[in-house]
């Protein structure tokens with residue numbers, strides 16, 4: 001699981017731009033420049049990303065509270081507060097976590113933080129290579145027991161819907177009943193995309209992670225026939241929001257869909 005990794009600091013990467021918005025420190029000048037241009041087009045962008053990260057935390061909390069102790073985090077990103085390892089471990093001390101990312105910086109930092117922890121592994125891989133990812137993940141995770149699959153804020157970086165759909169089907173098939181699937185996706189829920197959406201997409205298309213939005217029905221299909229937990233597929237901000245949390249506003253609400261399903 002420990003392939004060598006190479007980083008190109010000249011080309012902005014989606015993972016490092018995301019890290020910049022979340023207030024992290026793992027980004028280069030090219031990442032900050034792309035992030036600032038996108039921010040000028042859509043000032044709500046960091047709020048949308050924080051909203052996605054909050055959904056991730058709530059989804060992991062629900063899975064951990066249900067007793068799940070195995071996590072396959074697909075498109076895990078650069079480690080930051082509220083990520084899967086910190087959230088899951090706070091609730092299930094001996095949780096096993098496999099993080100997968102196509103970005104070398106994300107993988108290097110995840111490995112560095114995990115140190116020699118035998119309950120963690122970080123794979124440099126494209127999550128659509130589901131067979132290879134599952135084979136490596138099975139070195140740490142027992143696929144005969146429930147796994148929490150996380151595909152949070154990443155599917156919109158995979159434009160080939162058929163390939164993505166096939167990969168997700170393979171993950172769903174490989175895991176045991178009682179497994180969870182948490183997904184979120186950039187969308188334009190509720191009408192014509194606003195002008196800034198095109199600008200933001202154009203900027204991301206110059207990074208290592210070109211981005212696209214999908215409609216609600218297309219997103220729903222990624223769960224296959226697994227039943228959704230309440231409240232179903234909804235704006236990420238409305239998925240079991242924390243009591244007393246602030247309303248993030250309409251732009252944030254319509255920008256990101258989310259849901260969690262359980263394998264029957």
Ligand SMILES: C[S@@+](CC[C@H](N)C(=O)[O-])C[C@H]1O[C@@H](n2cnc3c(N)ncnc32)[C@H](O)[C@@H]1O
Nearest residue numbers: 015075076077101102103126127152153154157
């Ligand atoms: C916006 S970040 C989301 C990180 C984390 N899931 C979260 O919600 O906070 C998206 C991550 O997905 C990664 N990514 C994009 N396409 C990918 C792919 N095909 N396979 C694996 N990772 C991918 C990017 O490198 C980036 O780190």
